[in-house]
Each structure stands twice: as C-alpha cells, then as structure tokens.
Amino acid sequence: MAKTYYDPADLRKFGKITEWNEELGNKFFDYYGKVFEEGALSAREKSLIALAVAHTEQCPYCIDAYTQDGLQRGITKEEMMEALHVGAAIKSGATLVHGVQMMNKVNKLEM
Amino acid sequence: MIKSLQKRESDLANANRQLELLSNGIFANGELPTFKDKIAETNQFPLTPNKLEILQINLGYMCNQVCEHCHVDAGPDRKEIMTRETMMQCLEVIKKTEAHTLDLTGGAPEMNPEFRWFVEEASKAGIKDFIVRSNLTIIRANKKYYDLPEFFKKHNVHVVSSMPHWTRGKTDKQRGEGVFDKSIKALQELNAVGYGMPDSDLRLDLVYNPSGAFLPGDQASMEKEFKKALKEDFNIQFHSLFAITNLPISRFLDYLIASDNYEDYMHSLVEAYNPAAVSSVMCTNTISISWDGWLYDCDFNQMLELKVASKVKHISDYNEELLQDRKIIISQHCYGCTAGAGSSCQGTVA
Numbered sequence: 126m127a128k129t130y131y132d133p134a135d136l137r138k139f140g141k142i143t144e145w146n147e148e149l150g151n152k153f154f155d156y157y158g159k160v161f162e163e164g165a166l167s168a169r170e171k172s173l174i175a176l177a178v179a180h181t182e183q184c185p186y187c188i189d190a191y192t193q194d195g196l197q198r199g200i201t202k203e204e205m206m207e208a209l210h211v212g213a214a215i216k217s218g219a220t221l222v223h224g225v226q227m228m229n230k231v232n233k234l235e236m
Numbered sequence: 237m238i239k240s241l242q243k244r245e246s247d248l249a250n251a252n253r254q255l256e257l258l259s260n261g262i263f264a265n266g267e268l269p270t271f272k273d274k275i276a277e278t279n280q281f282p283l284t285p286n287k288l289e290i291l292q293i294n295l296g297y298m299c300n301q302v303c304e305h306c307h308v309d310a311g312p313d314r315k316e317i318m319t320r321e322t323m324m325q326c327l328e329v330i331k332k333t334e335a336h337t338l339d340l341t342g343g344a345p346e347m348n349p350e351f352r353w354f355v356e357e358a359s360k361a362g363i364k365d366f367i368v369r370s371n372l373t374i375i376r377a378n379k380k381y382y383d384l385p386e387f388f389k390k391h392n393v394h395v396v397s398s399m400p401h402w403t404r405g406k407t408d409k410q411r412g413e414g415v416f417d418k419s420i421k422a423l424q425e426l427n428a429v430g431y432g433m434p435d436s437d438l439r440l441d442l443v444y445n446p447s448g449a450f451l452p453g454d455q456a457s458m459e460k461e462f463k464k465a466l467k468e469d470f471n472i473q474f475h476s477l478f479a480i481t482n483l484p485i486s487r488f489l490d491y492l493i494a495s496d497n498y499e500d501y502m503h504s505l506v507e508a509y510n511p512a513a514v515s516s517v518m519c520t521n522t523i524s525i526s527w528d529g530w531l532y533d534c535d536f537n538q539m540l541e542l543k544v545a546s547k548v549k550h551i552s553d554y555n556e557e558l559l560q561d562r563k564i565i566i567s568q569h570c571y572g573c574t575a576g577a578g579s580s581c582q583g584t585v586a
Contacts, residue, residue, distance in 0.1 A: 137503060137507070167457075168454070168457065169457065169461075193450050196446065196448060196450045197446065197450050197451055197452060197453040198453040198454075198457065198458075199401065199402075199444075199453060199458055199461055199462075201403055201405075201406070
C-alpha cells in the first residue's frame with residue numbers, strides 16, 4: 126500500500142480509469158480534450174484558468190499538470206501567480222460574502 | 237560563468253557514460269520501452285535515411301556562452317575547432333552534394349578564425365539555403381564581431397538564432413547573466429540591416445527551447461506570443477520560430493539528474509511519442525559533420541560519439557550514395573525528436 130494518499134506517479138495513470146468503465150471514461154477524456162482546445166478563449170487562457178481552479182480545488186495532480194502545461198506554453202511565473210490570486214480572491218470572497226448571511230441571522234435573532 | 241562538463245571532469249563528459257545512463261534504469265527494468273522497441277511497434281525499425289537535404293557542419297565547440305542546457309557542452313574552455321584543411325574537404329563535398337541546405341553550427345561558429353573565409357567560399361557553391369546558427373550575443377561580444385550582420389547580409393546567409401524567451405529572467409537563467417540584453421541588441425542590429433523584416437529575403441528565424449524540464453508548447457502559438465512581445469517591447473521582427481525539444485544528453489542530462497527530473501522527463505518524452513514524427517526526424521534527411529571531419533546521423537549522435545554506420549565515416553572519404561545506404565543509430569535520446577509534433581533543428585516535423 127502507498128504510504129501517502131497522493132503519489133505523483135499516479136497522475137501518469139489517470140488514463141487507466143477507462144479500464145473499469147471504458148464508455149464513460151472515454152466520454153470524459155473526449156470532453157476534457159475538447160474543452161481545452163482553442164476556442165473563443167485561447168488554449169493559453171484556458172491553461173491559466175485550469176491552474177487557478179487546480180489551486181482552489183487543492184488538487185495536487187492538477188497543480189503539477191497545469192504548472193507544467195503553463196511552462197510549456199511560455200506562461201511566466203508572474204502570470205501564474207496572478208491567476209492564483211484571482212482564484213484566492215474568489216475563494217476568500219466566497220467565504221466573506223457568507224458573512225452577510227451571518228449578519229442577517231444575528232440581526233434577526235438579536236433584540 | 238559555469239564551466240563545461242569536460243573542464244569540470246564530470247562523469248557525463250564521457251559519451252559512453254551518457255549512453256549507459258540512457259539505456260539503464262527505467263529502460264532496462266521495463267518501466268519504459270526502448271526507442272528501438274517503440275518504433276518497431278509501427279514497423280519503423282531500422283530507421284533509414286530519406287533523400288539527403290541538409291549538410292550540417294559543426295565548426296567547433298568553442299562558444300562565448302555556457303548555456304545550462306547545451307547538448308554540445310560548448311563554452312570558452314572548449315578548444316576543438318575545425319581547421320582550414322577540414323573546411324576545404326567540406327567545400328569539395330558542398331560543391332557536389334544533392335543537399336539544398338548548408339547549416340553551420342557550433343559552439344559559436346563565428347569564433348572559428350576561418351569562419352569568414354569558409355562562408356565566403358561556401359556561398360559560391362550555390363546552395364539554396366545557407367544557414368548560420370548564431371547565438372546572437374557573439375555579435376556584441378567583441379568589436380571584431382560588430383559587423384557580422386553586414387557580413388551575413390553580404391553572403392545572403394540565413395540566420396537562425398536561439399532565444400529561449402521574450403523575458404529577461406527566463407532567458408538569462410538558461411543562457412547566462414546579461415544574455416537577454418545583448419540578444420535584444422543583436423536582433424535590433426539584424427533588423428536594421430534588413431534581417432527578419434516581413435518582406436525581406438534576409439531570413440531571420442528564432443529557436444525556442446524550454447528553460448527547464450518540460451517540453452515545448454505548440455510552435456505556432458509560441459511564435460505568435462514571441463512576435464507580439466518582441467514587437468511591442470523592443471520593436472523586433474523575425475520570420476519563424478522553431479520550437480525545439482531539449483534532448484537528454486550532455487549538460488541537459490546533467491541538469492535533469494542533478495534536479496531529480498530525469499525519470500519524469502523521460503516519461504514525458506515517451507508519453508508524448510508520436511509515431512507520425514518518426515519518418516521525418518532530422519537524421520533521415522541530414523548528415524552532421526564534426527569539427528574534425530567525422531560523419532554522424534545528427535548533431536546529437538555527434539555529441540554521443542556515435543559515428544554513422546557506414547563504410548564512409550569521414551569527410552575525406554565522403555560518398556553520398558554509400559551514406560544513403562545506412563541504418564541510423566538510435567538510442568533513448570531519440571525520443572526527444574519524436575515527442576509531440578516532433579523536433580528538429582528546423583523546428584517541428586509532424
């Protein structure tokens with residue numbers, strides 16, 4: 126058994142998920158590939174979005190994958206860090222905006 | 237400035253040691269298939285030449301730079317350079333060859349004291365595409381090189397130059413402190429004499445290779461990014477960008493091992509293997525000639541001291557017909573030329 130839950134080498138095995146359900150696995154990878162093609166957004170922009178989401182989802186596989194993908198695309202570390210701050214701002218904003226609910230509740234309950 | 241592996245007396249300065257490393261470990265224990273087994277899957281073994289198109293001549297390993305990824309292990313401390321005698325033997329071949337492209341490389345080929353004489357003589361042979369691979373900084377390295385843009389123009393040389401990124405940080409990290417600023421200045425000087433301008437016949441192409449343990453991105457997208465940034469930031473223009481994969485040999489191999497990236501990098505190369513690239517890898521249309529006149533399937537095999545598998549092994553015995561009838565020597569470094577869209581000195585191949 127692996128000593129940790131996450132093994133970096135497992136990322137390379139991602140494609141094997143099709144082995145236990147070929148139809149759904151293939152549909153997922155077809156969809157995934159299509160999403161990252163050049164479209165109204167460039168593949169470069171999509172890579173930066175993926176990197177930011179990888180961090181907000183705290184997925185170590187995705188962080189490794191999209192850091193490497195960004196480097197391959199010539200994305201600079203300054204651009205990567207800015208993308209992360211967008212993710213972090215939304216994440217912290219999403220926490221703080223719930224403060225309104227807290228305030229509403231307090232205001233309703235308190236005399 | 238770092239020293240060459242040879243000067244440091246590194247284990248990896250030895251070609252046999254590199255070949256051992258590339259054949260052992262993950263390739264010996266079955267974790268990854270050897271290149272031979274991989275190309276055999278699509279009946280492409282043995283690899284044989286197509287029509288000869290390019291004669292690539294390495295004028296020497298001496299260079300004013302010591303780039304971290306250099307597959308030549310070039311640097312100021314390397315003294316191996318081609319003599320006029322060997323150049324004369326090359327000229328005899330250039331006059332008769334079927335190849336349409338002559339490609340001078342190094343080190344910094346301009347540092348060879350016979351460089352200008354050789355270019356003048358070779359340009360008389362009527363070769364269609366005459367390339368000089370210039371590292372750019374040589375143009376600004378010393379007063380005696382300042383007129384190189386004019387010299388290149390006079391002989392209608394096609395200039396191909398390395399430029400790892402459009403930002404200072406990434407460029408200097410790979411190629412040394414101050415390289416970016418000198419390269420920008422050199423590019424502006426090449427533009428000033430007409431190189432790289434949209435309607436100019438004076439061709440100026442840039443070579444991008446990744447500054448680390450990752451593969452190059454899509455060549456067309458990278459070219460777009462480079463063109464936009466260099467034009468906006470420095471008013472520099474060029475024709476095409478060649479995206480080249482770093483092959484795991486020499487100083488790049490040393491870097492991969494020292495940074496604990498070797499196995500992951502080899503996995504990346506094997507995962508990106510593209511069988512469609514195999515039939516047009518550069519060893520199938522190129523002969524590489526070393527500073528001392530030996531013949532190789534490519535510049536990488538030259539650095540691994542893998543001479544052509546032919547009766548003809550030296551420029552003094554050159555025979556194009558016999559050379560065409562050879563099997564190309566391969567090893568695991570060849571995965572670097574078949575990854576993704578493929579990689580060659582002329583960029584992608586598939």
